[in-house]
Amino acid sequence: MTLWKATISYDGTPFHGWQVQPGRHTVQGTLAAALQRISGEIVLPQGSGRTDAGVHALGQVASFELTAPIPAPNLHHALNRALPPSIRLLSLEAAPPRFHARHSAVRKTYEYRIVPRISAAETICSPMLAPYVWACPYRLDVGAMSEAAAHVLGTHDFTSFAAVDPDESCRTARESEPQEGEQGRLNRKGSCLPTPNIRTVLASEWTLHADEPLLRYRVTGSGFLHHMVRNLVGTFVEIGVGRLRASEMPSILAARDRRTAGPTAPARGLFLVEVDY
Amino acid sequence: MTLWKATISYDGTPFHGWQVQPGRHTVQGTLAAALQRISGEIVLPQGSGRTDAGVHALGQVASFELTAPIPAPNLHHALNRALPPSIRLLSLEAAPPRFHARHSAVRKTYEYRIVPRISAAETICSPMLAPYVWACPYRLDVGAMSEAAAHVLGTHDFTSFAAVDPDESCRTARESEPQEGEQGRLNRKGSCLPTPNIRTVLASEWTLHADEPLLRYRVTGSGFLHHMVRNLVGTFVEIGVGRLRASEMPSILAARDRRTAGPTAPARGLFLVEVDY
Structure with a gap:
């Protein structure tokens, strides 16, 4: 099990904000779908906070855990291939234990x-x-x-x-x-x-x-x-x-x-x- | 009858190019619809040339004739109100006789x-x-x-x-x-x-x-x-x-x-x- 910290940029225009909502195109939902496609695992990445519909991010941070032992550069590359150009993973690293994108933010x-x-x-x-x-x-x-x-x-x-x-x-x-x-x-x-x-x-x-x-x-x-x-x-x-x-x-x-x-x-x-x- | 010269900027992303096509969202078609809404006249603005789907313009030029005697600042303002934010009229002026956005371009x-x-x-x-x-x-x-x-x-x-x-x-x-x-x-x-x-x-x-x-x-x-x-x-x-x-x-x-x-x-x-x- 690896705990990951991803730094993400997105153009908020095409999304109904960060937070996953049924039947809506959201950043969190799109990221979760990409993670599932790559790893087969169903995980909901946690953001440092929600952004509203239309709000952009140059450096949003998300954390998530995966069981699949995928090396960081491979997962980074695979995620950017799976995601639309309106969402980019700028960096991806293994996070320290108990890291949480929202709770750990200072x-x-x-x-x-x-x-x-x-x-x-x-x-x-x-x-x-x-x-x-x-x-x-x-x-x-x-x-x-x-x-x-x-x-x-x-x-x-x-x-x-x-x-x-x-x-x-x-x-x-x-x-x-x-x-x-x-x-x-x-x-x-x-x-x-x-x-x-x-x-x-x-x-x-x-x-x-x-x-x-x-x-x-x-x-x-x-x-x-x-x-x-x-x-x-x-x-x-x-x-x-x-x-x-x-x-x-x-x-x-x-x-x-x-x-x-x-x-x-x-x-x-x-x-x-x-x-x- | 006034012959107009408009300088136009557009984001080509949402359009199927400049040229009007049945059932497609085009820059020329959107501009024609805005002109009709404002003047009641059906005119097809002529561009300096077609741009393909996805190509952008910082200074496309279009010419068109209108019978309605609308002062330039009013028509300029009305067009920018009628057009989506993805198309902006940067300037609008009465053109010299026989001006044509494509044929007159050098x-x-x-x-x-x-x-x-x-x-x-x-x-x-x-x-x-x-x-x-x-x-x-x-x-x-x-x-x-x-x-x-x-x-x-x-x-x-x-x-x-x-x-x-x-x-x-x-x-x-x-x-x-x-x-x-x-x-x-x-x-x-x-x-x-x-x-x-x-x-x-x-x-x-x-x-x-x-x-x-x-x-x-x-x-x-x-x-x-x-x-x-x-x-x-x-x-x-x-x-x-x-x-x-x-x-x-x-x-x-x-x-x-x-x-x-x-x-x-x-x-x-x-x-x-x-x-x-």
Whole structure:
């Protein structure tokens, strides 16, 4: 029995997200099918976290166990042959005992890409870029967005930036797999506790390179709530447009109320860049 | 009645090429449908040339006439709203009288993009790049490919690099629209003349930038035969691999025989960059 750690890149466009779902084309399901085809074994690879439909990965990590004694280079090669070009195994290695792609993760980095409106003329987003960016129809004040981004550094309750599923927040916490970085959420009787949406953000920065039309937001943290990066970006864009001020970030965080923050940015601009262990 | 000149970019991946075909999703057909939705008029926009299924465009040019007196900025905006994100009108202007996107073209530039194999390890092509490059499984001698590329500069008979449709070359010439840069191919009785596949290449160069994994071939010419750029690239790659020598290019051209040249490179690496008038 070998425990494997695979680093994976995928184009999220053709998939209904990472997590396997009956009758849907997902990254996890496609990977499981490739593993079964190669080894004959039925295994469900565990990701470092789910990515939503349309979200991309430059360095998702998955772990899985196989009984078949296949040498790493052969398994790596066979998987890339079995997988569609929209999923690539960048590396494959035997993992240390008890390694788990989600539970062992200590840090994750995401990047969000925006094609901003630069002139008075409308932004025309290249068709080749369109699936990988938010072509933002607004002119953005990058200085204000950078100031806002600095406000989320450190440890905060990110409830204002967490996906809200009305009437479902309790059921979700009880019945589905735990959110990233979250452990022991429930008491013994399974009753619903107030969700501790506390996370630590280690890096949070907007960059604009002169030689390309992309505005990029990079964020590294101990873990992220569902939709947290997209909700942060949607809020930063509200600030960039001038509908909110950067100085309001602390009160938005303090409110612990999703309605105080901006809308959710589109999935297609988001990339899971790296997972650290 | 206004004659319009539109410069268009498209991602060729989801289309069965430029040319309208019954029951198929094509760029020309999608553009015609958008024009009809906006103006109520049935027009078939003429492209500077057809692109094959999977070939992309950074600057395809199309011309069409509309009776509706719509101001250019409004029509431009309406078309980009009506078109899918995989097709973008980059610019739109009233054209001079008798302008025709194909007949008026004097020069075209194509680019072909390859992700070369750099190390002994297999090339792993990013899923986000895969639809736009040929992830070439070989290590390539770029010096030899550059030498070969220089051999096609000037005016030559490119029969060795033209698509061969066995038993169909005559029928094709008679029944379908003329190849680019080709006029008056047929005598009055419609009998089949030997095809004059003479074209002039003005620029032909391979470049490799240190900061990206792409090897690019740029070629500018008076016109191109069907599959000519992909057949040139397929031959340059044979030379890069060492299966043919750069010094054989003149004899391959002189042979006027498709079998002497290399295979056709995949469509997905090809971009129509620019059309000059």
